[in-house]
Amino acid sequence: MPKSLRLILLSLRDLLVSAGPVLALAVGLLMAAYWWLDPQPPTRVVLATGPADSAYANFGRRYAKALEADGIEVVEKRTDGSLDNLTLLRRGDVDVAFVRGGSADPAADEEAGLVSLGALFYEPLWIFVRKDAVPAAAASGQGAGALVQLKNLRVNVDKSGSGVPQLVDQLLRANHLDPATMKLSHLEPAPAAEALLGGMLDAVVLASAPQSRQVQQLLRAPDVLLMDVQQAEAYVRRFGYLQSVTLPRGVVDLAADLPPHDVTLLAATTSLLSREQTHPALRELFAKSAQSIHSAGGWFNRARDFPNTRTSELPVSPEGDRAINGTPPFWQRYLPFWASNLFERMWLVLGGLLVLMLPLSRVVPPLYQFRVRSRVFRWYARLRDIEQRGGAGDTPEPLLRELDELEARVNKVTVPLSYANELYELRAHIRAARLRLTAHAEVAP
Template sequence: MQKIKFTLFNLRDLLVAFGPVTLMVVIVCGVGYWLVDPAPSRIIDMSTGQANGAYERFAKRYAQELAKNQIELRQQASLGSEENLARISDPDSDIEIGFVRSGSTDETKAQERGLISLGSLFYEPIWVFYRSPKEVTTISQFKGKTVNVGPDGTGVARLFEQILDVNGMTAEDVSIQKLADTPGTVALLDGKVDVLIFSSASDSPLVQMLLQTPGIRLFDFVQAEAYTRRFPFLSHVVLPRGIVDIGRDIPARDYHLIAPTATLVAHESLHPAMIGLLLQAARRIHSGADWFSKQGEFPSDKYTEIPVAREAEKFYKNGPPMLQRYLTFWVANFFERMWVVLVALGALFLPLSKIIPPLYVWRIRSRIYRWYGQLRLVEQSIENVDPAELQAVAARQLRHLDEIEEKVNRITIPLSYAEELYGLRSHINFVRARVEAMMKAGAVQAAT
């Protein structure tokens, strides 16, 4: 049992010796851990799009994916691409990410506004539906028509002006309406507008409905390749014959379209760890084939004029971070950020390795060595004492030695330091013998 007690005492002394240093290490590492690389937030604010639009539908799917990692995606409806871009750029806005159509800005302005691209997600063709007994083959044939281009925040009006310009026209050559997509579709069906222009993914209910509506025609951009040369942010895509309904052969032929790409844009302040997580969600949502893209074509670091974030480039090159392939996001993120702690520990390890062992040894031996001061006081108290008082002084010191010996006998130390303990006890006996010898000598001298 005594041996066990010695062992426990050893552990306690070790903990006491390590305690202050351990506390210092924890404080230093904790400060470095949180200040150098703060933890990502569990909330992301996203600017989406119009009700029932592609942006809104995809935002809901992102919210579902992020919720799997206990992250809330707060969605804020908008008119579209341009409004999303303005919100992300606004330093007073809480919006961190949003869907932005290619061509909405340029590289220089994007850098000035602190914008980064996480990659393009899907083709977003320009759909031009019109009412006419005959097929229209050029944009110039819409001269004098009523054209709905959607609200200003969608960005379609800006793109349509560019299309008019390359066709030698201006906005004054047509009657512009700015109804939202759904009211605009109703106006087209009611004959209140002649042309409806909007940009949307292929799975838009409005697109699929209009493609099957008698009397409504889809404009065929037969010069699509020329448009893509004039506007690098556009792509030439083909709506295949029969893609809507093979049995009814809708559409009855291939249609050539021009298409910007929808891009996931963020402010540069977005936490780097969130970029990888968002791109993993994007890969699950957008990697499938659709009317215009092949399996695995999106997400992509192409088709975007906004600089691609460095973390996104790593993702496209190497895939998700190694740890996130096997661990949950928060656990993987914790270990990925542990390098801060490891650097701090590495800087402290060498000096601490030289301090702690001597500190531990000193604590054990100090329990023994402090009694040598008491022994020295006993010896000094009987030196140069008046012979008449020697007997009384020596008797008091012998009682003091008995008290010291009793306390020393209660000392428990690790067995590896037992030699020092037994040495102290022998020295107590040595001092006692000396005091007793002086008492005897004093008694003999007094008797003579």
């Protein structure tokens, strides 16, 4: 190996050994911070959606596709609806869920660690009635307009897990109607729609976004009317989680002029809820995906009305608020999800580590200097011992042989060029000691 290369490698070795303790401390602190902060989220998350072909199920597929691009597998859990989703979320069986306004208990669920990732869309209460069940209303061209008209009809209010029966129960009791005395059934939306079209039911109550297949089907059915809730503002005043929304004339089908007039509906706001135990990066990723999935205009809202943090019943998590209302950090535009998330979770630790390492790094140069100079200094102890024995009257010849051996070993010592002067000084001192011993040997006879 060339001598110059050997000197370079030797210097690097000395530097690494000198900086080793500081580097080991930095790596240890970094590993401890990584373990404590857990910056990388799990690659699998469970999302509670709803019945097949429901709006919840359709949106669930879109979230799964959006998060798949970032390497996250979204497991879609089919449920009966909003109330079922909330129950699963409370038990910890799912990580994220669609929940309709009015389903949650704000005080208890907040204490249980449930948070909102933002309100996503209006979920109207669709009340479809057969024309032959309300002939007077059908003849007027305006359709049914009050819930009391459902009193003697065969009405389907969806399964209990959907939350619709509980909502309808509150509305009926506000009209002094006892649900126990009414002809209520609890079919799922698809068979209920078929039963309504077949004449086996008089009315069907659905709570769903307009994207639902059953809603689209019944809106176009010629023998079915959509109830225009004329007392909508009164319900909104009584029930804080409800909103009054308008289905504009012709929005369903402009050519067929469906509906033929503006229809007022009651609607709740559906939010995306999560558990506090769900990884913060996943919560932020869901909220970011909501921006692209729900930001378009619809039948009941303008573009950019959703997602929002204004109409959530539960507190909005910091990740949801930042994704919806804040400006994303610049690095998110250039880094992949895993790298962006790692930097975001660890940058404070890295900054603190840098502040800690700056004063500790001052120890490295003295350690390096001591390590290099020790190769030279350690031979002075033997040189001094030889001189002391020569001054004490020992025979010079054995001492001269020891000096020769010492000089031979020193000639093999290698130090960086910046420390070569100390090596040459040691050699000069060895020669000076030899001269003194030689002088003593000549004087002794």
